[in-house]
Amino acid sequence: MPFRNLALLFLLLQPAWAMAQTKPATGKTWLKEYNDYREYDDVYVVKKVNVPCRSYETFITDKGGRKLTPAYRDIGDFADGLAEFVPMELGPDGHGLHGFLDKKGKVVIEPKYTSTDRFRNGKTWVIYPAGKQYGLSYIDRTGKEIYRIPIHHYDKSYLIKDSDIAFLCNQDTKEDVLWWIQRPMDFHILNFNFSRFIEKEIKAAKFIYHFNYKGKYGIIDKDMVLKVPVALDDIDPEYKYSGQGMERVQYGDKFGYISPFTGDLIVPFDYTDTRKPTNGLFWVKKDGKWGCIDKTGKLRIRHLYDEATGFTAENRAAVAINGKFGHIDKSGKVRTPLKYDFASYFNHGISMIRINDKYGYMDTTGHFITPIIYDEALPFDNPTTSVERLWLRFELSLDGKEKFIGFSYKLNAVFIVIGVLLFIWLNNLLYQRVLKKRLFRKTQK
Template sequence: MVIPAEFADVGNFDGGFATVKRNGKWGYYDAQGKVAVPVEFEEVSGPKENLALVKSGGKWGYYQVGDQMVISPKYKAAGLFSEGLAPVKNEGKWGYIDKTGKVIIPFHFEDAYSFSEGVAVVKVNGKYGFIDRSGVLVIKEQFADVNSSFQEGVATVKNGNKFGYIDRKGNVIASGYDQVFPFKNGIAEVRVEKTSFSLFAAVGYGSGTMSIGGPEFNNALLPQNTKRGYIDQTGKEVVPTKYDFSSVFHEGLAAVNVHDKWGFVDTNGKIVIPFRFDEIGFPANNSFLEEKLGFFCGFAKVKMQGKWGVIDTTGKFVVPAEINSSSDLMGGSFGLLAVKKNGKWGYMDTNGKMAITPQFSDVGIFWNQALLDNEKSYYIQS
């Protein structure tokens, strides 16, 4: 047991730490089951750069993990440390402090965010811009909003009702999108609302939904299609904004959907595996990846004509589409894929032949060994 069973609430581990709650107070435990931050604060956040943001008496301060309070709670609002500095609010204005609590950038911003890639987003005169570590505006205040600070040398910004991207000099490299996402491995997802509309009658709205009713109500035009694609860091659409759905890229391929059929494209927008699948799954049940859709260790789960199978990155079936449920097909690695037949798990090779006869009540994916459960748990080598 890593964390004692004595808390009203326990969060998931993130960065090696998990939040715990007892008697209305919060703290952190580390992955070794040790107290990282005492369970005595109204709120906690982080930790980052070995400092947790903690709230006591309605004010925010910083606690050094496993040690002591290093910056007493005195700020009405504050952010996490990043690149050695943290944004804090004092008397209605934001500035930045270092890890000793010394004010490095004075309090004269309307809003401020953590540093990323040497710059930070700040709000001046109702507009957003970027400052360097000395507090100098290196990209002047000009944006209505900033979705994210710089990642891979690019930041997402908003002007008017549209979103786009800028480089480190403030030059716009792409614009005119309805939704944008941060860059990862040189590409970013973008979305547009196509101009096709349908005429309905709006009877009310709430929590982001709209009800459709009869002729006695005012008519409303509702957008029909959100189309998705990807751009590179030059602003070029490497995957055109024409797909009904697109996943993040796994192993160089993204699952995309057009007219209820699924296929895969590469980072150049080339259709590598045609649109012929009814559904796409993910062949790993316990993955750390952010989006469980597409390829993992060279395999992807797909559904055709009501049955599930597994394909490789060329689109070839390595497990025929003959499995009734997605949950009976785990996928795998090292050329072995976990398959459930007649209530028991075994392993199939990439030629579709059973390499290990179905005999286990539960299994795991091979790395250099696999965890099996047949009343008792044990491992087998790959």
């Protein structure tokens, strides 16, 4: 049923008969035998209460009071020509079963759901047992399933054993399936209906709409179909880790990907870490190793690597196994043997390589454009970079040529220390001379 305010929650707990008796319509003396009625064009929904909150019967009748249905526990409001109803016989779990009938009393959708709502724009949602969880689907007016939330991907949420089904006294169609956070008014629900203002905002969204409820995120589309239940621990609408037509989402300590256009889950929650995609591939971590998937979630490079960088324009990524670095291409083929102490990403066709605490630079063919001679070095993030050897600093170009630009920062630090020590020594020497002159003058007197 629609998400209710806290006042309703208190009503759910009231054992007293809360249904107001309605005055019978003029000339409808037969309505006096019922405690409540609602008129819908040429039919009535009437209710007789024998024992408040315990024994009651609901019927559809014509204008003359002729019953068009057998006795039901409850019949809800008509919308789109159908009304929700709950038969007398309870389900195997001891709760009411929910279905739909038309104004002639004909059962259009069999009562088999744990919870549902009135139809809006030709569809409604239904909740039902799905293994250890409750599932949620959308159906049309014939009962055909339009969309089913893949609830099995959220296997720690919406468990049947943790749920509580509550409904209003004498009104079984006004129920909710609740997962209590803290009683009496802090809970999660699987179904969501929104205020008119929020619904307008959702329908105006370009693609999907993210929303937060009590610290968890859900995703709904422009057709008001919930695509991801309120179970996510993190989302990435700003695309810090997303791209290539997939948005990263987090459930518990695992990551997966949804479509930012439809909200459908593309990649299940299989990965403990991810990186922003590059050149159509996503580095994802599983069982402590990095591998690559494409934008459909298909595994393209096996989970082999302890470290990995993004693929650059050179069709190369730096990878490492057991502390040894090299490069692979997008097919997973090793293009630089994994034998170096460090290898950077490629940029401007050059990668920085380290062997035994010395650095050099390699091109995509494996040819070194410089010897492995530098004590300090940086990758080629620009057409030139800075290197250091023998305490001298050089600007290095892409062809490996050096241009002296100054002394090492370490050498400058040494010069500063020497200068300070020299200053102290000279200052002390000058002080000693001044002190000797003063003593000499005193002795002369």
